[in-house]
Amino acid sequence: MTQAAFIGAADTAPRSLGAARAALILGGLMAVALVALFAGARFGLMLLIGLGFGMALEGMRFGFAGPWRAMILRREPGGILAQLLAIGLVACAAFPLLAAHPGELGGAQAPVGWAMIGGAFVFGAAMQVVLGCGSGTLVNAGSGNPVGLLALPFFAIGSFAGAYHLLWWTGLGALPILTLQGTAGLVVTLAALALVAGVFWLLGAPGARRIPARYLVAAVLLAALAIANLVVAGQPWGVVYGLGLWAAKGAAALGADLSGSPYWAAPGSAERLGASLLTDYTSLTNFGMIAGAFGIAAWRRGGLAQPVPAYPARAWVAAIIAGLVLGYSSRLAFGCNVGAFFSGIATGSLHGWVWFIAAFAGAFAGIRIRALVGLEPRT
Template sequence: MSVLSSSTVSPSPQSPQSEAPPLGAPGLIAIAVLLLGTVVLGLFYGAVQGALFLVGGALGISLYHAAFGFTSAWRVFIAEGRGRGLRVQMILLALAVILFFPALADGTLFGNPVKGSVSPAGLGVVMGAFMFGVGMQLGGGCASGTLFTAGGGNARMLVTLLFFIIGSVVATVHFDWWTSLPSLPPVSLVQTFGAWGGIAVSLAIFAAIAGLTVIVERRRNGALERAPHASRTGFGRFLRGPWPLVWGAVALALLNFATLALAGRPWGITSAFALWGAKGAQAIGFDPSAWAYWQTPANAKALSDSVFADVTSIMDFGLIAGAMLAASLAGRFAPRLDIPLRSVLAAVVGGLLLGYGARIAYGCNIGAYFSGIASGSLHGYLWAVAAFAGNVLGVRLRPWFFLEGRAPARIDG
């Protein structure tokens, strides 16, 4: 993930201020939203919904404090051959499969039924993930990155988010055509190899990818990059950041597992964007219920219900509030609106590609890549390959949108 220098005046999370900054009004608002939201959701939609809102808040804090971005990790590897971010992603996936596979094989977790995010692997996934990959580099972030940086005060990412939503709802109009293209049926490593066999296969793949990044990094740079020094230590670092990337990986794996336990399925982000866009379309006179995507029982129910009844939506809301709190704790919540025109154009194009691509590919970097691979889904691996190819193109296109001296400052991860 990256934060644009034109959208924030705060210091890098890798060089925090030595003194603890005051929490400020944004932090107090975020705390109030998280507490009141949990209570209200619990009263009107059930305790599980309230708990998932808090899990979303914890995800926002973790993503922000660890600056855990998928976009910048892929960009830095493509452009510079630095693979530390990718290696930490392999740690994230390894922890996730170790947690997920036994529960998915059993079909229950703490007595509740659970199922993974396993989807067909076909041309729609390839094309959608490729679009998403290009959009990551132009929009300045992935799905989780867009939410946590927007919540953290990055004004430009609000533009990306708006067009992410628009792209998502447009994709639902064409969704039935994309799903009609040639495709393999859903394939699960858990069902194919069993829980422990699937874990072994997965860990071997992750180790191979991590090893490849080591070889590439040493050949291109001579030595492996070290983690940057942080001036804060102990509880102060935990509370205000910045966190080591590995802390972020552990937190995200555990919180995704908590989502599986509470919601009965893994963490996702972008289905909510399509829902918000569809409700917006309804408000201006369109009838999304006539589109095939919204005629499946689950989607039809989501469209007719309140967004606060939708698990993905309330977790997204919690994530934004959590990131806002984390930015305030770090003393970095400082939005700015002086965004270069080309950067705005990149946010528009990137957001549309992100939204459209995520919907036709059965998810984003979270729903398809992280949660898909954590579920043992073949489509998660196919998504990763196609999205990486899209990132390669996106990195090549970035210089046209981000002029020298105005390029996004890199946030590690």
């Protein structure tokens, strides 16, 4: 190549990259505008919030499964401390909002029962197998991660199946829904978050007891977006229901009779099955997370150019099974790291704390399973 040709090619590359980035921004804005036009302004805002979640999680390289793994394997508490900080920030806004608007806003409330505890434990294990919880699987798929892309559709199928059988599982026994409310509830929640953060800090390795700056930024961004989600949708940030709804719509389109499921035949679920996904808040934020993660990955040079890992066949089979298990167990547990842990605690539901304990215990098993099935990189 001549010097002139080399200079011309070098000059063209930044312009091509700039055009691609402009197209990403324009595409995102157009998608939000189209949803607002055809479904309504509130639904357009929900897609925008979902885009923000995806961009924050992928842009800051932040999540839930990875920080738990870092704490267990390397005693690095920074990621979990950032998660607890974000939950506390949301709680400071959510508690007074829920108290002031009881008929308009609702919390992520669920009972504590045998199925919930078991589901959370199994979910904690499965998310370590694929290194992605509910939001993590969406973000991983959006950013082009092969394991995330493979696990996502099976996560949706598992969520649909778990919801189909949910009432049978809850019939095994559960306590009434227990919640913390008002100023006293907020004080107790913040004190509990501080106590748990202190325990993780003490358990952390002496040189790792800090929160990286990007995690602090991520915590603030996620908290702001979660508060916006609560205000605009009237409900906390969630993931799992939307995935199950996608699979349920697919099953119904293929002629499946869902009347045998008390969950999917219930008036609220039946209404959503017949409505557009563009009017389902959880689906819109899920779509946004996938698209937001895709946008950030494509923004980076070579962000989507991820080679397929040289995993053995059993690893890919394990990713499929883990995806199904993630979906099924998260319905039994009334949510994933987002809907149960993050939003549950932030809106005062005691099941969020029980979920956290059970899922974190399950993560220890999941880390061992991930290595056994060959999903650890070869060295």
